[in-house]
Amino acid sequence: MDRFKNNIKIALTVLVIMFFLLAGYMGYALFFYGDRWFSSPYNTRVRMSSDQPKIIAGDMMDRNKVLLATTKEGSYKDSKTGEVKHGYYREYSKNTQYAAHVVGYHNEYGRAGAEALYVKYLMGYNNNIFERIYQKAFLPQERGNDVILTIDMQLEEYISSLLGNRKGSVVLLNPKTGEILAMVSMPSFDPNNVSNLEGDNLVDRSTQGLYPPGSIFKVVTAASVLEYMEDVQNWTYNCAGIQAVGDEDISCYNGESHGEVDLTGAMIYSCNGAFAMLGNEVGWKGLLEKSEKFGFNKNFLFSDIMIYDSKLNIDKNTSAAELGWTAIGQGKTLVTPFHMAMVASAVANDGVMMEPKLLKSVIGRRGSVQKEMEPKIYSNVMTEEVARTLKEMMIRVVNEGTGRGASVEGLTIGGKTGTAEVKSTKESEISPHAWFIGFAPAEDPTLAIAVLVENSGTGGRVAAPIAGKILRRARELGY
Amino acid sequence: MQDRQYEIFSLTLRYWYVFLIGYIFFQCLRSTMYRRQNKDVRRQGGGNIAFMIVLLIFSALGLLSIRETTTIDLDVIVLAVLAAAIFLFQYFLLRLVFKGLDTFLMLIVDVLVVIGLIMLQRLSPLQAMSQVEWFGLGCIALVASIIVTTLIGDGRRLLYPLMTIGIGLLILPLAFGRVIGGAKNWVSIPFLGRKFGFQPSEFVKIILVFVFAIEFSLKRSFKERLPVFIFAVISVLILVLSRDLGGALLYYGLFIFIYPIATSDVFLTAAAGGAGVGGAILSYYLFSHVKVRVAAWKNPWANFEDKGYQIAHALIAIGSGGLVGAGLGLGIPYIIPASRTDLIFAAICEEMGILVGLMVIGFYAMIAIRGANIAMNAGNPLDSLLAMGATISLSLQSFIIIGGVIKLIPLTGVTMPFVSYGGSSMVTSFAMIGIIEGVAIKTYRASLDDAGDGEGEDE
Numbered sequence: 031m032d033r034f035k036n037n038i039k040i041a042l043t044v045l046v047i048m049f050f051l052l053a054g055y056m057g058y059a060l061f062f063y064g065d066r067w068f069s070s071p072y073n074t075r076v077r078m079s080s081d082q083p084k085i086i087a088g089d090m091m092d093r094n095k096v097l098l099a100t101t102k103e104g105s106y107k108d109s110k111t112g113e114v115k116h117g118y119y120r121e122y123s124k125n126t127q128y129a130a131h132v133v134g135y136h137n138e139y140g141r142a143g144a145e146a147l148y149v150k151y152l153m154g155y156n157n158n159i160f161e162r163i164y165q166k167a168f169l170p171q172e173r174g175n176d177v178i179l180t181i182d183m184q185l186e187e188y189i190s191s192l193l194g195n196r197k198g199s200v201v202l203l204n205p206k207t208g209e210i211l212a213m214v215s216m217p218s219f220d221p222n223n224v225s226n227l228e229g230d231n232l233v234d235r236s237t238q239g240l241y242p243p244g245s246i247f248k249v250v251t252a253a254s255v256l257e258y259m260e261d262v263q264n265w266t267y268n269c270a271g272i273q274a275v276g277d278e279d280i281s282c283y284n285g286e287s288h289g290e291v292d293l294t295g296a297m298i299y300s301c302n303g304a305f306a307m308l309g310n311e312v313g314w315k316g317l318l319e320k321s322e323k324f325g326f327n328k329n330f331l332f333s334d335i336m337i338y339d340s341k342l343n344i345d346k347n348t349s350a351a352e353l354g355w356t357a358i359g360q361g362k363t364l365v366t367p368f369h370m371a372m373v374a375s376a377v378a379n380d381g382v383m384m385e386p387k388l389l390k391s392v393i394g395r396r397g398s399v400q401k402e403m404e405p406k407i408y409s410n411v412m413t414e415e416v417a418r419t420l421k422e423m424m425i426r427v428v429n430e431g432t433g434r435g436a437s438v439e440g441l442t443i444g445g446k447t448g449t450a451e452v453k454s455t456k457e458s459e460i461s462p463h464a465w466f467i468g469f470a471p472a473e474d475p476t477l478a479i480a481v482l483v484e485n486s487g488t489g490g491r492v493a494a495p496i497a498g499k500i501l502r503r504a505r506e507l508g509y
Numbered sequence: 510m511q512d513r514q515y516e517i518f519s520l521t522l523r524y525w526y527v528f529l530i531g532y533i534f535f536q537c538l539r540s541t542m543y544r545r546q547n548k549d550v551r552r553q554g555g556g557n558i559a560f561m562i563v564l565l566i567f568s569a570l571g572l573l574s575i576r577e578t579t580t581i582d583l584d585v586i587v588l589a590v591l592a593a594a595i596f597l598f599q600y601f602l603l604r605l606v607f608k609g610l611d612t613f614l615m616l617i618v619d620v621l622v623v624i625g626l627i628m629l630q631r632l633s634p635l636q637a638m639s640q641v642e643w644f645g646l647g648c649i650a651l652v653a654s655i656i657v658t659t660l661i662g663d664g665r666r667l668l669y670p671l672m673t674i675g676i677g678l679l680i681l682p683l684a685f686g687r688v689i690g691g692a693k694n695w696v697s698i699p700f701l702g703r704k705f706g707f708q709p710s711e712f713v714k715i716i717l718v719f720v721f722a723i724e725f726s727l728k729r730s731f732k733e734r735l736p737v738f739i740f741a742v743i744s745v746l747i748l749v750l751s752r753d754l755g756g757a758l759l760y761y762g763l764f765i766f767i768y769p770i771a772t773s774d775v776f777l778t779a780a781a782g783g784a785g786v787g788g789a790i791l792s793y794y795l796f797s798h799v800k801v802r803v804a805a806w807k808n809p810w811a812n813f814e815d816k817g818y819q820i821a822h823a824l825i826a827i828g829s830g831g832l833v834g835a836g837l838g839l840g841i842p843y844i845i846p847a848s849r850t851d852l853i854f855a856a857i858c859e860e861m862g863i864l865v866g867l868m869v870i871g872f873y874a875m876i877a878i879r880g881a882n883i884a885m886n887a888g889n890p891l892d893s894l895l896a897m898g899a900t901i902s903l904s905l906q907s908f909i910i911i912g913g914v915i916k917l918i919p920l921t922g923v924t925m926p927f928v929s930y931g932g933s934s935m936v937t938s939f940a941m942i943g944i945i946e947g948v949a950i951k952t953y954r955a956s957l958d959d960a961g962d963g964e965g966e967d968e
Contacts, residue, residue, distance in 0.1 A: 034770070034890060035885050037769065037771075037773060038881055038884050038885050038893070038897055039881075039885070041766055041881065041897065041901065042881035044766075045874075045877045045900075045904045045908075046874060046877065048908050049870055049871075049874035049877065049908070050874075052908060052911055052915070052917065053870050053871070055912075055915060055917045056867065056870070056917075057867075059824075059915060059916065060827065060828065063824075064827075065828070066828070067824045067825050067827070067828030068825070068828040068829050070821075070825055070828075072813055072822075072825060073828075073829060074841065074844065075825075075829050075835075075840060075841055159520060159521075162520060163520060166513045167513070167517060
C-alpha cells in the first residue's frame with residue numbers, strides 16, 4: 031500500500047500542476063492579450079447600435095484638439111447598403127481622410143484603426159462603477175470618453191499632399207517619447223463611406239504592409255558590425271562594382287564601383303559588396319542577435335498600436351550568399367514602414383528604442399483626465415557609442431552620399447536611403463520600392479521618419495526629398 | 510428606465526456574487542489545505558457554507574427574475590426554490606444517512622452546479638429548468654453509485670459483463686446515432702411519449718473507472734490482462750472514429766494515469782505513452798477534423814469566420830468580462846457557440862468575471878485534492894483505485910475543456926463536469942462523486958470496526 035500511496039501522491043501532484051497551469055495561463059493570456067481580444071473588430075459587444083444605443087461613443091481628436099470623429103443623431107447613409115437610416119452614427123470630419131488609417135472607422139459592420147483599438151475608452155468601459163451608475167441613473171444618454179491622439183492633422187494633410195496619388199507610407203515619430211506625430215498610408219479612404227472601396231485602400235501600409243527593406247537595412251547591419259566586430263576602424267574593402275559571395279554575385283547599384291571604402295564610406299555610397307562581406311564577417315549569429323534587439327522577429331504587443339511583425343529569416347544553415355543578401359536588405363527579410371521608423375528613432379535616441387504611443391490622453395465627462403501618455407522604453411538596442419557613430423555616418427549620407435536629396439537649408443538631417451528590388455516578371459520591369467529613414471535635427475533629434483514609396487524608383491531620388499520636406503515642415507510647426 | 514434600473518442592480522450585485530463565491534471558495538480551500546491538523550475533518554460539517562449556497566441561488570436567480578418583466582417572474586423563483594430544495598435535501602439527508610461522507614466535497618460540487626445553473630437561467634431559462642431535473646437525477650445517481658461502491662466486494666465477477674456493456678454502449682451511436690457538434694456520439698430513445706437523448710460515451714467513463722480499478726487491483730500477468738487492454742484500446746478507437754476527440758483523450762488519459770498508479774509498471778506506461786503520442790500524430794495526418802482543430806488552436810483569428818470561430822468567440826468573451834464580469838444579463842454570452850454546453854466557461858467569465866472563472870478552476874483542483882486523499886486513505890487497492898479513477902476522470906475532463914476554451918490546448922468537445930447543460934454529463938459526474946464518497950464512507954466504516962467504538966484513527 032505504501033508504493034500505492036506514493037504513486038497517488040505523484041499523480042495528484044501532476045493534476046494540481048495541470049490546474050495551476052490552467053489558472054496561470056489564463057492570467058498570463060488575459061494580462062497580455064485581454065485588451066486585444068476585447069477590442070477585436072469581431073467583438074459585437076462594443077458595437078454602437080444605431081437605434082437606442084446603451085452608450086454612445088465619445089469624440090476623437092488630434093493633439094491640437096482638432097475634431098476627427100464624433101457621434102451624431104440624425105439621418106445617415108448605411109455604409110454597406112447605401113440606404114438612408116435614422117439613428118445614432120459616427121461622423122468623421124472632412125480632413126479625417128488624411129489620417130483615415132490611423133483613425134479608422136466604426137459602423138454597424140465593423141471597426142478599424144484607433145476606433146477599434148480604443149473602443150474601451152470611447153465606449154466608456156474604463157469608467158469606474160460609480161461613474162457608470164451615475165450615468166445610468168441621472169443622464170438622459172450615457173456617453174463614453176473622449177480620446178486625444180498624438181498625431182497632428184497639419185502634418186497629416188501636408189504629407190498626404192506630398193505623396194499625392196502614389197502608393198506609399200510615411201511614419202513620423204518623436205524618438206525621445208515614442209509619440210506618433212504623423213502616420214500616413216496612401217491610397218486613403220473616407221471613413222464616412224467605407225463601402226464599395228476598390229483595391230487595397232483599407233490596408234494600412236504603415237503597420238500592415240510588409241516590404242523588403244533594401245539598403246536601409248544596412249543601418250542594422252552596421253550596428254551589429256560596430257558592436258560585434260573587432261578592429262572595425264581599420265577594416266577596408268575594395269569595391270569593384272561586383273562581389274562574389276558564396277556561389278552568387280552581388281553587385282552595387284548600376285554596377286558602380288566605389289573603390290577603396292571603409293565602413294563609413296560603404297554606408298555613404300551604400301556599397302552592396304562591402305556590406306555583403308561585412309554581413310558574412312560578423313556572421314548570422316551577430317546579425318540575428320542585433321536585429322532581434324531592433325525588434326525583428328518579435329511579437330509587437332504595444333498597448334497603443336498594432337503592428338505586423340517584421341521577419342528576418344537567418345540561422346546556422348543560411349548560406350554565405352543568402353547572408354550577404356540579407357545584410358544588404360535583399361534576403362527574405364520583410365519589414366513594415368512603422369518598424370523602420372522605430373529603427374531610425376533608436377539611432378536618433380542614442381540607442382534606446384521607445385515604445386510607440388498614439389494615445390495622448392483620455393478625457394472623461396466634465397474634463398477629467400483619465401489616462402495620459404507616459405513614455406516607456408521598449409528596448410536598449412545598442413550602446414550610446416555605437417548609436418553616435420551610426421548617427422555620424424547617417425549625417426554624412428545626407429550631406430555627401432546617396433541621401434543628398436533629403437538635405438534642407440538650415441536643418442541637419444541624418445538618414446539612409448534604400449532601393450528595394452522587387453521581383454520583375456519577364457514581360458515588364460517593375461520599379462523598385464523607394465525607402466528613406468532618417469532623423470532631424472541631427473544635433474539633438476526630435477524627429478524620426480520612415481518614408482516608403484511603392485514601385486517608384488530609387489530611395490535617393492524619390493523618398494529622400496519627401497523626407498526632407500516633411501522634416502522641415504515638422505520643425506516649422508515646432509516639433 | 511426599467512432597463513437602466515436592472516443594469517444598476519446587476520452592476521452592483523456582481524461584487525456580491527464574487528464575494529459569496531469567494532467566501533465559499535476560501536472556506537473550502539481552508540478545510541482542504543489544513544486537513545492534517547484536524548484528522549476528523551471529513552466528519553466535520555460544512556459550517557455556514559450551505560447557507561451561503563442557498564443565498565447565492567436566491568440572490569442570483571432573484572436578480573434574473575426581474576430581468577425581462579416589470580414584476581417578478583415567478584417561474585424563476587420556482588426554479589430557485591426547487592434548486593435550493595434539491596441541494597438542501599441532498600446535503601442534509603446524505604450527511605444523516607452516510608456517516609463518513611466528505612461534506613466539503615459535496616459542497617464544492619453543489620456550488621459548481623449552482624454556478625452553472627445561474628448561467629443557464631441567464632442564457633436559456635427552459636434549459637435551466639431541465640438542468641434542475643438533471644440535478645435531481647444526478648443526486649439519485651450519486652446515492653446509487655455510493656451504494657454500488659460500498660457493496661462491490663472485489664468485483665471480479667463484474668469485469669466481463671461491464672466490458673460487454675461498455676462496448677455495447679459505444680457501438681450504439683455508431684449504429685443509430687445522430688451527429689451533434691461534429692461528433693457522432695448521441696443516441697435518442699423514445700420513452701413514455703418523450704424522446705430522451707443521451708451520450709453513451711459519458712456512461713462508459715464510469716464503466717472504465719470500475720474496469721480499470723477491478724483489473725489493476727489484482728496481481729496478474731500481462732497475458733491475463735490482455736482482454737482489458739484490448740477493451741481500452743477499442744474504446745478509444747471507437748471514439749476517435751466517431752470524432753469524439755475529447756472523449757478519446759479522456760479515456761486515454763484515465764488509463765495513462767491509473768495504470769502506473771496501480772502497477773508502478775514504467776515500461777508498459779512508457780509504451781502506452783509512446784503509442785498515444787504516435788496515435789495523436791498519426792490521427793493528425795489521417796483525419797482532416799483533427800487538423801482543423803489544431804489549426805484553429807494555433808491561430809483562431811486567421812480563419813475567424815470558419816474554423817477559429819469557436820475559440821475566438823470564447824476568447825473575446827473572456828477578455829470582455831474583466832475581473833468581476835459584465836454583470837448578469839449585461840453581456841452577450843449567447844453569441845458564444847455552444848455557450849450552454851462545452852463553452853459555458855467563457856460565458857461564466859464574461860458575466861460573472863475572471864475571478865469567478867479562476868475560482869471555478871480552483872474548485873476542480875480541490876475536488877482532485879480531496880479525491881486523491883480519500884484514495885490514499887482507502888483500506889484496499891480496489892477502493893483506492895476506484896476513488897482515484899473517478900478523481901482523475903473528473904480532473905482531466907475539466908482540464909481538457911477549460912484548457913480548450915482558454916486556448917492552452919486544442920479545443921475538443923467534452924462537457925464541463927457539473928456546470929455544462931446536459932443530463933448524461935450531470936448523471937455521470939455525480940456518479941463519479943458517488944464513487945469517491947462511497948470509498949470515503951467505506952473507509953470510515955472500516956475505521957469504526959477497527960477501533961470498536963468510533964475513536965479510530967484513519968491512518
